[in-house]
Amino acid sequence: MNFLQMNIPLNITKTISDWIFSIMPETAANYTIMVVIAVAYLALFAVAGLYLVLLERKVAAWFQLRIGPNRVGPWGLLQTMADALKLVSKELTSTIKIDKFLYNLAPYFVIVSALMAMAVFPFSKQFQAFDINIGLFFLIAISSIGVIGILLAGWSSNNKFALIGAMRSGLQTISYELSVGLSILTMVLLTGTLQLSEIIEVQRTGGWLILQGHVPSIIAFMIFMVAGTAETNRAPFDLVEAESELGAGFHTEYSGMKFAYFFLAEFINMFIIASIAVVLFFGGWLSPFGITENITWFPEVIWFIIKVLGLIFLMMWFRWTFPRLRVDQLLTLEWKYLLPLNLMNIMLMAIVIWLNWTI
Amino acid sequence: MTNQEAQNKIKTEEYFINMGPQHPAAHGVLRLILTIDGEIIKNVEPDLGYIHRSIEKMCERDSYQQIVHLTDRMDYLSSHINNEAVCLAVEKGLEIEVSDRVKVIRTILDELTRIASHCLWWGVMGMDLGALTTYFYAFRDREMINDIFEETCGARLTMNYNVPGGLMFDIHPNFVKRTKDFIAQFKTKIPEYNLLLTDNVIFQKRTKGVGILTKEDAISFGVSGPVARGSGFSSDVRKHHPYSAYDRVDFKEILLTEGDTFARYQVRMMELWESVSIIEQLIDNIPEGETKEATKAVIKLPKGEFYQRVETARGELGVYINSTGNKNPYRVKFRSPGFSNLSILNHISKDVLIADLVAIMASFDFVIPDIDR
Numbered sequence: 001m002n003f004l005q006m007n008i009p010l011n012i013t014k015t016i017s018d019w020i021f022s023i024m025p026e027t028a029a030n031y032t033i034m035v036v037i038a039v040a041y042l043a044l045f046a047v048a049g050l051y052l053v054l055l056e057r058k059v060a061a062w063f064q065l066r067i068g069p070n071r072v073g074p075w076g077l078l079q080t081m082a083d084a085l086k087l088v089s090k091e092l093t094s095t096i097k098i099d100k101f102l103y104n105l106a107p108y109f110v111i112v113s114a115l116m117a118m119a120v121f122p123f124s125k126q127f128q129a130f131d132i133n134i135g136l137f138f139l140i141a142i143s144s145i146g147v148i149g150i151l152l153a154g155w156s157s158n159n160k161f162a163l164i165g166a167m168r169s170g171l172q173t174i175s176y177e178l179s180v181g182l183s184i185l186t187m188v189l190l191t192g193t194l195q196l197s198e199i200i201e202v203q204r205t206g207g208w209l210i211l212q213g214h215v216p217s218i219i220a221f222m223i224f225m226v227a228g229t230a231e232t233n234r235a236p237f238d239l240v241e242a243e244s245e246l247g248a249g250f251h252t253e254y255s256g257m258k259f260a261y262f263f264l265a266e267f268i269n270m271f272i273i274a275s276i277a278v279v280l281f282f283g284g285w286l287s288p289f290g291i292t293e294n295i296t297w298f299p300e301v302i303w304f305i306i307k308v309l310g311l312i313f314l315m316m317w318f319r320w321t322f323p324r325l326r327v328d329q330l331l332t333l334e335w336k337y338l339l340p341l342n343l344m345n346i347m348l349m350a351i352v353i354w355l356n357w358t359i
Numbered sequence: 360m361t362n363q364e365a366q367n368k369i370k371t372e373e374y375f376i377n378m379g380p381q382h383p384a385a386h387g388v389l390r391l392i393l394t395i396d397g398e399i400i401k402n403v404e405p406d407l408g409y410i411h412r413s414i415e416k417m418c419e420r421d422s423y424q425q426i427v428h429l430t431d432r433m434d435y436l437s438s439h440i441n442n443e444a445v446c447l448a449v450e451k452g453l454e455i456e457v458s459d460r461v462k463v464i465r466t467i468l469d470e471l472t473r474i475a476s477h478c479l480w481w482g483v484m485g486m487d488l489g490a491l492t493t494y495f496y497a498f499r500d501r502e503m504i505n506d507i508f509e510e511t512c513g514a515r516l517t518m519n520y521n522v523p524g525g526l527m528f529d530i531h532p533n534f535v536k537r538t539k540d541f542i543a544q545f546k547t548k549i550p551e552y553n554l555l556l557t558d559n560v561i562f563q564k565r566t567k568g569v570g571i572l573t574k575e576d577a578i579s580f581g582v583s584g585p586v587a588r589g590s591g592f593s594s595d596v597r598k599h600h601p602y603s604a605y606d607r608v609d610f611k612e613i614l615l616t617e618g619d620t621f622a623r624y625q626v627r628m629m630e631l632w633e634s635v636s637i638i639e640q641l642i643d644n645i646p647e648g649e650t651k652e653a654t655k656a657v658i659k660l661p662k663g664e665f666y667q668r669v670e671t672a673r674g675e676l677g678v679y680i681n682s683t684g685n686k687n688p689y690r691v692k693f694r695s696p697g698f699s700n701l702s703i704l705n706h707i708s709k710d711v712l713i714a715d716l717v718a719i720m721a722s723f724d725f726v727i728p729d730i731d732r
Contacts, residue, residue: 064495324489326714
């Protein structure tokens, strides 16, 4: 089984894999390669998460007539590195009356579920660790594990503010999971597959799905972005942390690296939501109008990253513009507006496909 | 199973939660003891005294000139107006009539203070509701007012520009020009404020119909300022008991009848326009005259009681001085707007959500040192 070569036939990785296979037996080499890939992914996303934090701070600064971090490194590029270093070296403090086991377990639930989703990400045709045929389903399933971590954190902290935050998180995630799932389902009707690489390949000939499915696709995209923002617990849906109401919500009692896990997970989750949207609506790694399709050396991953960053910017725009919703308004929005709209949208999409009205 | 039956079947308990003394929404050290059922607030009990500095007692020790400085530290966002209240009370006792120049300058600075205070409140209101950007927009404009104050008074927050008998010194030569520049700029900023926050659907949903205060309650609880005017209670001291130059300017008293959080918000936003218009009426013709009437180095008020009320950015501030004829007062009492406004909080925050309480508190514009003194 030449697992790595199958998926990543780039020259550098091929050299590394050949070298590993040359010095150890095949089974050991396969396991070694898995570990190497896992470590590389972890490092990649830790750094990606850190730079998303920096991007958020810069974007926030631009929205707020400020300059943003500009002291550590050129243009503040090393600011979040310094922050992470500080958080790693900080003492882990906690109150006495916590449920120690659950309290320590909670951050790992959140960060692991966020990182696991990375496994199926189609960065480019060659750059995908794990191309399974139920990729989308896997993404939805994995990303909903995170809420358990938040619930545990709120419960085990023995803090009323944290508990309120955790309960809000529970009802918010359960509600908006429906909208995320249904809007994805709408698009799956169009693609006919759950495998991420195939979903993208469908768009190579027919154009991006947001154009192929026109009206129902655009509705699905809007619902997905609203529900996705809610899923990541970001403003205007940040009731879970709601600093002016609950202090810091579910992670009130966390410090140091454990807090950093929650913090990082939020940004990786944002990356996940943006990536799903890019795959489902904007053609994944495909270039717009196929402008770089014939350039073989051009790394398609660049298109993927550009599109993802565009959507992340949109989510940051939400955050720095809108006030926060109230708990009952949050539920009203989902159950009274988004869910019925979503169900009708699925019907519309089915009719569009049945009558062959796709572009 | 109806809702009532379900509630009888499932036994729930109310619980206590301490909102404060260190809480982001309190903007200071106010402790609210909340009784909550789930997320629904059943009772709000304010616990005061965390920033009590016994200013009233310290006033009994100090001379009349020194009292002025203490009032800076009460409602620090209206410090100029606080100073003026004490000065007016002392001038009343000494039977001094200050020159027109002093009156006009005091009024202009009052209104600049009011704009600065409302700016800060607007930013913080947005922040309490989760829109962080408002804060920085508000501070950009407030900064210009602070610069004007810095140039003229030498201070940005605690002005100490008023003294019994007039002003400490004359205005800076740049004052008129800079104020005009500011007014011209600020008139373009208020629509921006509305665009960013007032017209936002989420903001309106969060504030409309929340924390309704009726006119009857507003009167019986002694509520004043924009909070009372949002409920239709005409309580503007500037209109009913004009002081300084307010009798010679033309301005509207903003009265809305809804009494909800959004009405209180709207009152302040409209007051910004009124303040701008007052400054515009006065800034071009500041009369010439003395900036300070001669007073003795040691002021001794005649025996008796003196009371002066002014309209700060938060409501009616009353200064009561009881003098026995000595160089320091026998008793000083401040009727602060924040304290009276806080008394209504429990009454209108029954059966609202925690998020609503934060919105209501933001619309009351509490400055905690003003409540505690």
